[in-house]
Amino acid sequence: NAGVTQTPKFQVLKTGQSMTLQCAQDMNHEYMSWYRQDPGMGLRLIHYSVGAGITDQGEVPNGYNVSRSTTEDFPLRLLSAAPSQTSVYFCASSSRDRGTYEQYFGPGTRLTVT
Amino acid sequence: AQKITQTQPGMFVQEKEAVTLDCTYDTSDPSYGLFWYKQPSSGEMIFLIYQGSYDQQNATEGRYSLNFQKARKSANLVISASQLGDSAMYFCAMREGRGRLTGGGNKLTFGTGTQLKVEL
Numbered sequence: 001n002a003g004v005t006q007t008p009k010f011q012v013l014k015t016g017q018s019m020t021l022q023c024a025q026d027m028n029h030e031y032m033s034w035y036r037q038d039p040g041m042g043l044r045l046i047h048y049s050v051g052a053g054i055t056d057q058g059e060v061p062n063g064y065n066v067s068r069s070t071t072e073d074f075p076l077r078l079l080s081a082a083p084s085q086t087s088v089y090f091c092a093s094s095s096r097d098r099g100t101y102e103q104y105f106g107p108g109t110r111l112t113v114t
Numbered sequence: 115a116q117k118i119t120q121t122q123p124g125m126f127v128q129e130k131e132a133v134t135l136d137c138t139y140d141t142s143d144p145s146y147g148l149f150w151y152k153q154p155s156s157g158e159m160i161f162l163i164y165q166g167s168y169d170q171q172n173a174t175e176g177r178y179s180l181n182f183q184k185a186r187k188s189a190n191l192v193i194s195a196s197q198l199g200d201s202a203m204y205f206c207a208m209r210e211g212r213g214r215l216t217g218g219g220n221k222l223t224f225g226t227g228t229q230l231k232v233e234l
Contacts, residue, residue, distance in 0.1 A: 031220035042118075042205055042224035043159075050220065058221065090159060094220050100147060100166070101209055103222060105159035 002026050004106035006091050012112045013081040021076040021109050023091030031094045032074040033058070033103070034066065036087040043090060049074055081113045117141065118208050120225035127196045128233055134181070135191040135228045137206030147209040148189040149222065150180065154202040162204075165189055196232045203227045 007022045025032065033048040035058075045058030047066040055066050063085060065077040074093075078085060088110050092103040119138045127133040139148065150162040165173045165180045173180040181190040193200055207222040 033220050033222075035222075035224075040226060042226045043207075043222070044224070045221055048220050059223075088157065092159075092220075092222075100149075100164040101220065102149070102161055102164060103220065104161075105151075108157050 004091055004093055004104050006089075006106035006109050008109060009107065010110050012114065013078070014114055015081060015083060017081050019078050019081065021078075021089055021091075021111070023074045023076065023106060024072050025074075025091075025093040025104070026072065027093060027095070027104065028071060029093035029095040029104070030071065031096075031101070032068065033092045033094075034064070034074070034076045035090045035092065036060065036085075037090060037108075038087050046076065046089075078111075083113045085111065086113045087111060116225075117223045118206055118225035120206055120228050122228045123226075124229045124231070126231050126233060127193075129198060130195055132192060132194045133196055133230065135193070135204050135206075135230065137189045137191065137225060139187050139189060139206075139208050141187075141208065141210050143210040145211055148180070148182070149207045149209070150178070150189075150191045151205045151207060152200075152202045153205065153227070159205075163191065193230075198232050198234070201230060201232045203229050 004025045030051050034046040035043040037043045049055045049068040091106040094101045094103045146167045148165045152160045163175045163178045165182045177194045179192045205227045206225045
């Protein structure tokens with residue numbers, strides 16, 4: 001049981017480039033989310049999903065796209081990278097089977113945009 | 115208004131002593147949950163403890179306990195018998211509502227964190 005996995009661990013992009021951050025979970029969780037962590041600001045929600053085919057925007061969605069075609073995968077796409085998107089990105093999943101909705105986090109992807 | 119406020123950017127505690135990390139929250143939803151996560155220097159997010167808004171008793175998990183004062187909207191984390199390995203960033207977070215209509219409980223709002231340093 002790998003839990004939540006994210007690839008890549010590190011990435012450097014040039015301004016204007018696009019890329020996809022991968023996230024997968026093997027716990028059959030229906031809920032998945034993407035957060036970004038910037039210094040001094042805690043984690044902020046980018047996009048989330050309550051099931052395959054259903055996604056919605058979080059607090060800071062601009063510049064990012066998501067889709068959820070399977071329960072397991074929830075990729076995050078940067079359409080045209082900007083230096084303001086330099087951050088650490090965390091993917092998380094949770095299930096209502098646990099009454100707490102405890103979120104399980106992946107190890108994070110550190111992205112630098114130059 | 116900030117939904118989650120952590121007013122202590124940094125804290126020091128001596129090994130084996132207890133420490134309290136403060137968290138206040140703001141919500142009008144009667145159904146919510148409060149979480150504490152630990153983030154060591156390696157970067158991963160580690161779940162510590164959870165308190166539901168309808169829970170009658172304060173949550174405890176080993177050396178961690180949550181001092182939940184609903185009327186004051188505070189959810190302070192108490193770490194007893196601090197260890198050197200407790201040195202990390204600690205985040206308070208809140209889930210509002212539950213079920214698919216409110217994001218399935220998958221929308222957490224985080225505070226800015228408290229950096230805890232345990233000293234010998």
